[in-house]
Amino acid sequence: MSTTTAIKQEALPVTSEAAAIEINNLVVSYGDKRAVDGLSLSVPIGSVYGFLGPNGAGKTTTIKTLLGFRQPNGGSAKVLGYDIVTQSLALRARVGYVSEVNSMYDYLTIPQMADFCRATSLRWDQSAVDRYLKMFGLPLKARVKQLSKGMKSQLAFSLAMGSQPDLLILDEPTSGLDPIARHDLLNQLVGEVAAGGTTVFFSSHILSEVEAVADWVGIINAGKLVISSELDQLKSSQKVLKLIYAEAPPPAEIDALRALPGAVRVDQEGRSVRITVHGDVNTLSQLVQARPYALRDAEIVDLNLEDIFLEYMKEGGNGR
Amino acid sequence: MVAKELIEARWKLFGGALLATLIATLTDFTYSNTREMLNSAAASQQPGSIRDYMVQMTSSFDTFIWNSWFSLSNNGGLVMVVLAVILGAGLIAGEVSKGSIFLLLSKPLSRERVLLTKYVVSAAILFAVVLFGSLVLLLVAALQGHPQNTLGMLISDLLFWFALLFALGLATLFSVIFSDVLRPLALALVVLLLVALPGFVPGWQALSLPSYWTSLPAYLGQSFPLKEFAVALVAAALPLAAAVLLFRKQQY
DSSP: OOSSOSSOGGGSOOOOOSSSEEEEEEEEEETTEEEEEEEEEEEOTTOEEEEEOOTTSSHHHHHHHHTTSSOOSEEEEEETTEETTTSHHHHHHTEEEEOSSOOOOTTSBHHHHHHHHHHTOSSOOHHHHHHHHHHHTOOTTSBGGGSOHHHHHHHHHHHHHHTOOSEEEEESTTTTOOHHHHHIIIIIIIHHHHHTTOEEEEEESOHHHHHHHOSEEEEEETTEEEEEEEHHHHHHHEEEEEEEESSOOOHHHHHHHHTSTTEEEEEEETTEEEEEEESOHHHHHHHHHTSSSOEEEEEEEEOOHHHHHHHHHHHHHTTO | OHHHHHHHTHHHHHHHHHHHHHHHHHHHHHHHHHHHHHHSHHHHTSOHHHHHHHHHHTSSHHHHHHHHHHOTTSHHHHHHHHHHHHHHHTTTHHHHHHTTHHHHHTSSOOHHHHHHHHHHHHHHHHHHHHHHHHHHHHHHHHHTTOOOOHHHHHHHHHHHHHHHHHHHHHHHHHHHHOSSSHHHHHHHHHHHHHHHGGGGSTTOGGGOTHHHHOOHHHHTTSOOOHHHHHHHHHHHHHHHHHHHHHHHHOOO
């Protein structure tokens, strides 16, 4: 155990966390601008939680606040049961973090970086680090400055795992990586880490990678939570009903479709109408087909995460 | 973390030690040249105050060494002060500008511990360089047949180190405030110049911090500079305390 750590492992306060992360009405401001604006969120223990949002939505600010880099201006949050303001040290002893910029110390070699992380961590599993370094095939004697961006991400991830975290927070971990490096990092590692019981909370705006590995997603926009849900449930609760009419329906009919239960959005292009449905799409389909306008075709289409994300962003943009 | 700090600062340490060796050696060797210059025709044309200063400075080998090595307005002192400012300016701002501050702050270390560890390593580097330079100075002086008062040198080194700690603390304070290394460096040098200014005003010497950072009687073994130590200690502690308080609140 390191002599430089500020707290001893046995001194860690015992918590009875119900969720890995519990955020209540969090507000974080940069001057007059609210980067996080009343965010409330719960990340279940053991989940792989994809934290989504467009650039500038407040993802990184939220993570920085959870880790104590910034102080909240309002609200509260707990990570692994620890208050982010008053128990930040204990919290950080159990959390692994890989930052967006992956800035490590260029002048250190990989073993020196590992020594630094070991000396500043409360728990350390060198065999886990060695295993990940070997898995990635990183050149062990190289200095950090000699590594590519992808290799630096892999190193950051390996070192974060050395502290045996109960929660792994990754802020845009695959930003700037090529598809192969991204695949390696996410599919192999997040899968393996999550299988070991570690909660993974990672922010991203690359939706396909989130969909590939996450079992929970939260979407944030303009500092506010848009939705937080289990991914399968989110996908099953949202469908699109694609309709092709014999003749273009009049505006009154489009308004009538909008009023149907579960229809959250209706888009028309000539004879083609697209209804985004939250809830029971089959019942809505039957209602549509019972209406007095002839349909050539009606098809229920599953939404992928990107579609869902865009729908929520459009709804947000429409003030809904 | 100490190892990482030492590796990071290794070139500054080597550079500082090299410069200290060079200046210490040159200082020993330039005494006779300076005296000869004083007797030359060119020196007689200098304004009276400069000539008086040069005469006082070269009145003995010991006085010359003290003036050249420990005076903040001469080579030895200036180089050490600049080294202290360079070390302090990069302490936090260097981490912020490279983005590694997030790695550092994500560890279960209090901010006080982070800052103080970095500060202590830099302070130790400065002490090592000052001590090393003095050893070279003593060695060369002895070889020239001018053995120096070792205890006086050690006491003066300690006092001078406190001066460097003020410069280090000041640069550290600005390093916490700004996110680039250049501004802390420039501002610390400006403030150091400002605190030295009263020393140039007749009757205001007591208000000049540099007047407490060096003591000729202490160097010559004539007295112990207790008052000077007290003032230098308080002066060194103040910017450091401010830096710790600010760093605790700083948002990243």
